[in-house]
Amino acid sequence: MVDFARVQKELQECNRDVELSGIRVSPKSDNLAHLIGAIPGPHGTPYEGGTFNIDITLPDGYPFEPPKMKFTTKVWHPNISSQSGAICLDILKDQWSPALTLKTALLSIQALLSTPEPDDPQDAVVAKQYLRDYQTFVGTARYWTETFAKASALGIEEKVQKLVEMGFPEALVRSTLEVVGGDENMALEKLCSG
C-alpha cells in the first residue's frame, strides 16, 4: 500500500517552491498512485527551453520501492528511450533510497539531461550518435526539444482545434496528444490508426 500521507506531503513540499525549482508534480488521478511530473530543460543543453513531462506510477511498496518514471514527452537522449521514454537511471532502480522523494528523483532526471552517460545507454542509436557525431546529436536533441517539449507550452490548443476540425472528438484528441507528447503528426497518425 502506498504511503499516501507521505505522497501528500511530498506534493505540498514540491509545489511550495515550484517557482524556484521549476519542478512540478501533480496527481493524475484521485488515488495519488499516478502522478505527472514536469521538469524544465536545463540551461546550456539542447533541452533548454523545453518542458518535459514524466509519467509517475507509485508501486505499493513506495517509498521503500522506487517510483516508476518514464518520459511522456519525446526526448533525444542517450539514457532515455526515444521510443518509450524509459529512463535509465540508477536511483530509479537499485540505488533507490526511501530517503529520496519524487522531487529529488525528478531533480536527478533533470541532472541526467545535463550529463548524459552514453557508456550506459538506454537508447543505443542515440548513444551511438552522441559518441560518433556529437554535433548531429545536439542538433537532433534541440530539434526534438523544439518540436515536442515546447509544443505543449506553445500551441496545444491550436493543434487540438486543427485535429477537431479533421473530425476527431476533442477528448480523444487531447488524450492522444498527451500520449504522443504533443506531436501533431504522431497524434494524427495514431488517431487514424486507432
Place this chain on the structure above:
Amino acid sequence: MAYDSIANASIPTAANAKDFAKKKRANRSAKLKQCKLDARREQWLSQVKNKRSKEEMNGGGGMHVPRNERERSMENLEINPQREDNDGSVNHYSDSDSPTNSPTSHSSSVLGSNASGTNFTGSSSSRSSSSSSSSSVGCYSGTMSENDEEGDDGCLDDWEAVADALAATDDKQEQHNPLSELSPEREHVTQLDSHQESTNISKPNPICVGTAVHRAPVSGRAWRPDDAFRPQSLPNLLKQHSFPMNSDRHYGLGGTAWACKHAVSAPTACPICCEDLDFTDSSFLPCSCGFRLCLFCHKRILEEDGRCPGCRKQYDFDDAVEREATLDGGCLTVRLARSCSMITRS
C-alpha cells in the same frame, strides 16, 4: 504585651504560674541562656547531662504546681483540651518514651506558655534568650527531665520541632484564629517574635505540630529521581543522559559533518513515513551516518535490502540494537550479528 496576651489566654492560671515560673526562671534562665547562646546540639547535650540532677529537682517541683494550674485552666479555658492533645503531640517529639512524664510535660508546657509572658519581657535581649523564654523553659524542663531517660533524642527532636514550627508559622496563624481564647495581642506576639511563638503556639495547637511535621520536609527539598511522589511531568534525567552518550558513540565511529548537522537539528518526523518521531524513535540512531528514522521504517528496511536510506550502506554492523546486544552479551552476539548479516547479504 506578652503579659497581656497571657492574661487573656489564661488569667487564672497566671497567678500561680507566674510565681512558680519566676522562681523556675530564676533557677534556669541563667543556665539555659548559657546553653542556648551556643545553639549547638552537642553543647546542649553536654550541658543537659550536667544539669540532669538539678533539672529533675526542678521538674519534680514543677509537677505539683502545674497540676493545680492545669485543673484551673481546665475549668476556665476551652483551649485546655487541645492543650492536652498538644501534650500528646509534644510528647510525640520528646516525651513519649517516659510514661511518668506525660503529666509533667503537660504541666510544664502549660506552664511554659504562661511563663512565656514573664520571660519574654525579661529576656528579649537575644534570639536565644527569646526562644528560651517561657515555653522553652517549660518545654526544656520537660525535655531535660526526659533526657535522663532518652539522652540525645529529646534535644534533637525538640530542635526539629522548633524548626518545623517555624516553617509552618502561617498555618499556625490560620489555625490559631479559630481558637477563640487566643487574643489578638497574642497574635502580635507571634508576629513580633516568631521563634518564641513557634514554640509557644505549636504546643497549644496539636494540628499545627502535625502539619509542621508533614509539610516541612516536603516544601524544603527538591525531588529526587527515585522519589515515589516525584511528578511525572518532570524530565527523566536518566534517559536524557543516555541520549548524548549514544550519539557520541556513533559519531565517534563514522561521524561526518552531515551527521553532526543532523544531530544539532534532529528531525521531528520520520523522513521515510513522515510520521512524528516519539521519544524512542528520536533516540534511535541505527547508522553511523546519523540518519534517523522511525523503528517501523527501520524494520521494514531490514526486511528488504537492509541498507541505510541516508548512506546506502548495510545496516548490519552499525545497527544500534545489535551493538547494544554486543555490549551485553559479548563475543557471542557479535558472531551472531555477523552471521545474520552474511545471510542477509547473500
